[in-house]
Amino acid sequence: MSSSEATARAGLCRVGASLHARGYTHGATGNLSVRLEDGFLMTPTGARLDELRPERLSRLDVQGRLESGEPPTKEAGLHLAMYRSRPRAQAVVHLHGTDSVALSLLPDLDPADALPPYTAYYVMRVGRLKLLPYFPPGDAALALAVGEAAQHTHAMLLAHHGPVLAGRSLDAAADAAEELEQTARIHLRVGGRGCRCLSSTERAELERRFPHEA
Numbered sequence: 001m002s003s004s005e006a007t008a009r010a011g012l013c014r015v016g017a018s019l020h021a022r023g024y025t026h027g028a029t030g031n032l033s034v035r036l037e038d039g040f041l042m043t044p045t046g047a048r049l050d051e052l053r054p055e056r057l058s059r060l061d062v063q064g065r066l067e068s069g070e071p072p073t074k075e076a077g078l079h080l081a082m083y084r085s086r087p088r089a090q091a092v093v094h095l096h097g098t099d100s101v102a103l104s105l106l107p108d109l110d111p112a113d114a115l116p117p118y119t120a121y122y123v124m125r126v127g128r129l130k131l132l133p134y135f136p137p138g139d140a141a142l143a144l145a146v147g148e149a150a151q152h153t154h155a156m157l158l159a160h161h162g163p164v165l166a167g168r169s170l171d172a173a174a175d176a177a178e179e180l181e182q183t184a185r186i187h188l189r190v191g192g193r194g195c196r197c198l199s200s201t202e203r204a205e206l207e208r209r210f211p212h213e214a
């Protein structure tokens, strides 16, 4: 095993434990992946993110076939779809965060831009959140929908399910997932009260200065 793969395995376990410990996902929900030079590492099916073991992670080839480790998450299809549509994405984080799931249930969200630009860091790390309709977990149609949406954005929210975010690194994808969860919480507190957001000029300036790289 290369030293970069060993580092990637340790990183998946570290980030999984951190996200779980801080309540960004619960039980055995949520799954993470990183792109390798010759394939992918993913969290195994049924694995808790706070109990990941480097040697048990699922190693897939570039076609998505299991090479070693335990069978991958049943959401492997949506991870692979994200990588196929976004060649610069190096990691994908999918969580079942309470606040983003609650957000996905609200009526009258704009499916192309589901959260207002409340803060600069939301614009910089998430940008425009695409809301996808409900699909059963692991369904082939879900992976197809993620692949289609990923042509246009690295950030999406599956209705009744949870967010999917890609990044140039696992830490970047996890940061974006945390920012989304935080912003969903803000929206649940103040959304619908006609509160102020960043202006379209301020948002455009941030998008120019901090373009999304994954």
Ligand SMILES: [Zn+2]
Pocket: 030, 075, 094, 095, 096, 137, 161, 162
């Ligand atoms: Zn899921």
